[in-house]
Amino acid sequence: MSEWISVLAVFWLLWAVDGARLAPGRSFTLTGGGMAGSLRWWPWRRVRVRFSRLSLPGLAPGSWRLPVAEVPVSLSPIGISNQPAGAAGRPGEPPVIAQAWRWEEIREVGLAGGWVFVNGVRFAPDTGHLTPRELLALAGTTGEERERRLRALLQRWFRPTQLRRRVRVLIGRTRTPAGLNAVTLAGLVGISAYVAGDVAAWIPTRWSEGAVVALPWFLLGLLVIHLGAVILAGRALRRLRPVRPQKRGANLLSALLLPPQALRLRALAGDGFFPVMHPLAAIVALGRPRQVEEWAFNVVADLRWPLAPENGSPLDREIAGWFRAELERRVAALLDGVGLRSEGLLAPPVPDGPASCRYCPRCRDQFGSGPAVCPNGVTLLPLDRR
Numbered sequence: 001m002s003e004w005i006s007v008l009a010v011f012w013l014l015w016a017v018d019g020a021r022l023a024p025g026r027s028f029t030l031t032g033g034g035m036a037g038s039l040r041w042w043p044w045r046r047v048r049v050r051f052s053r054l055s056l057p058g059l060a061p062g063s064w065r066l067p068v069a070e071v072p073v074s075l076s077p078i079g080i081s082n083q084p085a086g087a088a089g090r091p092g093e094p095p096v097i098a099q100a101w102r103w104e105e106i107r108e109v110g111l112a113g114g115w116v117f118v119n120g121v122r123f124a125p126d127t128g129h130l131t132p133r134e135l136l137a138l139a140g141t142t143g144e145e146r147e148r149r150l151r152a153l154l155q156r157w158f159r160p161t162q163l164r165r166r167v168r169v170l171i172g173r174t175r176t177p178a179g180l181n182a183v184t185l186a187g188l189v190g191i192s193a194y195v196a197g198d199v200a201a202w203i204p205t206r207w208s209e210g211a212v213v214a215l216p217w218f219l220l221g222l223l224v225i226h227l228g229a230v231i232l233a234g235r236a237l238r239r240l241r242p243v244r245p246q247k248r249g250a251n252l253l254s255a256l257l258l259p260p261q262a263l264r265l266r267a268l269a270g271d272g273f274f275p276v277m278h279p280l281a282a283i284v285a286l287g288r289p290r291q292v293e294e295w296a297f298n299v300v301a302d303l304r305w306p307l308a309p310e311n312g313s314p315l316d317r318e319i320a321g322w323f324r325a326e327l328e329r330r331v332a333a334l335l336d337g338v339g340l341r342s343e344g345l346l347a348p349p350v351p352d353g354p355a356s357c358r359y360c361p362r363c364r365d366q367f368g369s370g371p372a373v374c375p376n377g378v379t380l381l382p383l384d385r386r
Ligand SMILES: [Zn+2]
Pocket: 360, 361, 362, 363, 364, 365, 374, 375, 376, 377, 378
């Protein structure tokens, strides 16, 4: 039986690293086993929000995964800059060299190595929020038409209802493959426990001999379930129209040949199925109230007290001003939908000691009577001691 231990160890290792992705920058990954709100007590159903360079899928066979990047640019009717605004993640990405273009100056836009290039210069990470085609189309219009298109583009990043519906559709269409995945996983956990726990040694010999005979048949059964799950997932893919670039076909083929990769077929089918969103819209759509409050505070604080880029130009500031005002309106409407207000989120914290008399409204650190600005350069506010 000992040779089985190494086979199973390799299997679980491949299963553990399946779907892990390391990105060049930090971004959000939401994972969950079902719809937020249903069966919340069941840990696998809980929606998790992670902000990290490492994106991991859920552990449960029925979990979905939604990667959401921060919006890497600021837009306005006069131009575009690579300074983000309203960032939800902390700490945010280190500032890139500030770069801004007026729309009239934009002649050429391209994609290479995960970056958007404007006029041949590396501009911003390609997160899908603004495709080169959309960027060129915006540059090609003027006046009111451009403003209308900009607002429509921003609106598309704030559609929690649509996102929730897509998650529901994904769950519905992948129910059978996900169920078969659960069966396979349970079977393999059973075999692993039997082998690793050396169960054969302390059950009657008659039983352990029976197990040796049954094992090949048991594995054959799991193989049949594996094939069935992959075939059904392939059929589901045809009905789940992707809206973003994806590699589902290649991933499914690789899963067919390497069973440890075929135990998260729902997450695999969800690749490219979710539209580009603002991270906060995704968290509002799927997260729990506590998560929404936490990340909403970050966004609102970043809009009110942005960190200025070191080499920012007047053009940068003008673009950022328009963009922030637009985002602020949309964020307020989004939060209004879940009964939150920016003012409530920004309420001063409770003093953490008798010496605290000022606080930073952005990072919530508290200070004594010494400094007037926080290390990030944000002017401190007085702390109400009542
Ligand atoms: Zn601060």
